[in-house]
Amino acid sequence: MDTTEFRLRGKEMVDYMCEYMDTLAARRVTPHVEPGYLRPLLPAEAPQDAETWDNIMADVESKIMPGAASPACTELETIVLDWLGKAIGLPNEFLAFSEGSKGGGVIQTSASECVLVTMLAARAQAIKRLKQQHPFVEEGILLSKLMAYCSKEAHSCVEKAAMICFVKLRILEPDDKCALRGATLRQAMEEDEAMGLIPFFVSTTLGTTSCCSFDNLQEIGPVCAKFPAVWLHVDAAYAGNAFICPELKPLLNGIHWADSFNTNLNKWMLVNFDCSTMWVRDRIRLTSALVVDPLYLQHGYSNSTIDYRHWGVPLSRRFRSLKIWFVMRSYGIKGLQAYVRHHCQLAKQFEQLVRQDNRFENDDTGASKVPVRFRHLDTMVRLNTRRESSNYSRSSASPSLSPEGQDNSCLSAKSADSSRKSADSNREIGSRSPRRSPTPQS
Numbered sequence: 221m222d223t224t225e226f227r228l229r230g231k232e233m234v235d236y237m238c239e240y241m242d243t244l245a246a247r248r249v250t251p252h253v254e255p256g257y258l259r260p261l262l263p264a265e266a267p268q269d270a271e272t273w274d275n276i277m278a279d280v281e282s283k284i285m286p287g288a289a290s291p292a293c294t295e296l297e298t299i300v301l302d303w304l305g306k307a308i309g310l311p312n313e314f315l316a317f318s319e320g321s322k323g324g325g326v327i328q329t330s331a332s333e334c335v336l337v338t339m340l341a342a343r344a345q346a347i348k349r350l351k352q353q354h355p356f357v358e359e360g361i362l363l364s365k366l367m368a369y370c371s372k373e374a375h376s377c378v379e380k381a382a383m384i385c386f387v388k389l390r391i392l393e394p395d396d397k398c399a400l401r402g403a404t405l406r407q408a409m410e411e412d413e414a415m416g417l418i419p420f421f422v423s424t425t426l427g428t429t430s431c432c433s434f435d436n437l438q439e440i441g442p443v444c445a446k447f448p449a450v451w452l453h454v455d456a457a458y459a460g461n462a463f464i465c466p467e468l469k470p471l472l473n474g475i476h477w478a479d480s481f482n483t484n485l486n487k488w489m490l491v492n493f494d495c496s497t498m499w500v501r502d503r504i505r506l507t508s509a510l511v512v513d514p515l516y517l518q519h520g521y522s523n524s525t526i527d528y529r530h531w532g533v534p535l536s537r538r539f540r541s542l543k544i545w546f547v548m549r550s551y552g553i554k555g556l557q558a559y560v561r562h563h564c565q566l567a568k569q570f571e572q573l574v575r576q577d578n579r580f581e582n583d584d585t586g587a588s589k590v591p592v593r594f595r596h597l598d599t600m601v602r603l604n605t606r607r608e609s610s611n612y613s614r615s616s617a618s619p620s621l622s623p624e625g626q627d628n629s630c631l632s633a634k635s636a637d638s639s640r641k642s643a644d645s646n647r648e649i650g651s652r653s654p655r656r657s658p659t660p661q662s
């Protein structure tokens with residue numbers, strides 16, 4: 221849409237809203253549709269080709285408005301997240317309307333919230349399981365045994381989630397391609413388990429913030445599967461959008477091992493902020509951590525419909541699926557693929573320009589180039605921001621880091637030390653039983 225059409229459509233939209241206000245008295249207070257009304261009215265997949273604005277608006281009037289805010293708001297969210305999940309190549313288990321699936325997608329406010337919510341769910345699952353095994357041990361003690369994992373390249377939101385969840389986080393060293401490897405994770409989990417700690421959550425990243433590296437899901441998945449009920453999350457906050465292109469889908473290999481996945485459409489799919497999409501393999505495992513059901517929120521459809529208030533922190537929800545629906549239809553899958561491909565080409569072109577430019581020089585590894593003028597600055601920044609010596613972070617026993625840049629390594633070391641000291645008391649609780657092995661995606 222160019223600016224000429226944007227002006228026109230924007231003015232039409234104001235007219236549409238005013239017309240709605242002027243005819244309010246003649247409209248129904250409650251919709252006349254039943255939950256589940258929308259799915260038969262919409263295609264099961266996003267269109268391949270772009271559609272006209274007039275077509276989409278006609279559907280707003282005939283399909284969305286009769287369902288008003290409810291149930292249309294919920295139903296369109298489930299439908300478009302299935303569209304998108306299919307388009308980026310998530311396994312069928314993550315799609316709400318796939319035969320036999322227990323999963324589905326939801327829109328959250330941010331990737332940080334997606335990581336937090338999945339960690340909360342994993343924590344609830346782990347505590348529930350431990351309480352069954354150790355009914356007389358206090359929950360606080362069980363909580364102090366839980367250990368989450370991520371790579372040094374993971375986004376800081378994993379650390380923040382661990383801080384909020386009051387669990388320990390072990391931050392692992394990636395390989396020379398900045399990817400977390402299965403062997404590193406296995407060794408850490410085994411060491412912790414030997415100390416009586418309980419691995420319960422692993423957050424991997426596909427497309428890390430600083431260098432777009434990819435953790436090795438194909439190695440990490442089987443490692444997680446060897447530990448009872450470890451929740452494997454995949455944070456693909458920006459790179460996840462690129463999986464809409466078939467040639468980039470191999471970067472998603474190993475996703476069949478994951479319990480949850482998130483990507484931000486507001487980062488790279490032309491949807492304005494905020495729009496973080498998240499999918500889970502088993503929605504009951506997610507919602508069981510978050511259900512609170514007072515009388516004034518109960519309704520007669522709780523067994524037959526999705527109730528997104530149980531999928532995250534907020535109760536009230538915006539109609540964010542509308543903007544995904546508009547974008548996916550206005551561009552079509554082909555248009556969105558072209559957009560991502562164009563950016564990848566621009567990145568390659570930029571790489572060429574940097575390589576040819578003698579104002580840049582190779583960094584210490586020879587793998588990338590940095591500006592000569594900024595070389596020392598760059599090194600300083602990296603030294604200050606990377607968690608160079610941190611291994612363990614965040615513990616229920618250790619205080620939080622100050623945003624002003626308190627020394628991470630000191631707290632991390634303390635946390636590691638306190639973890640080791642409590643190892644003896646931990647050993648009794650960390651017993652094992654086998655975990656599910658997922659069906660590989662065909």
Ligand code: PLP
Binds near residue numbers: 329331332429458484
């Ligand atoms: N994860 C990754 C890989 C990111 O790149 C970012 C942001 O840049 C985040 C998480 C946090 O995203 P948000 O601002 O939506 O919380």
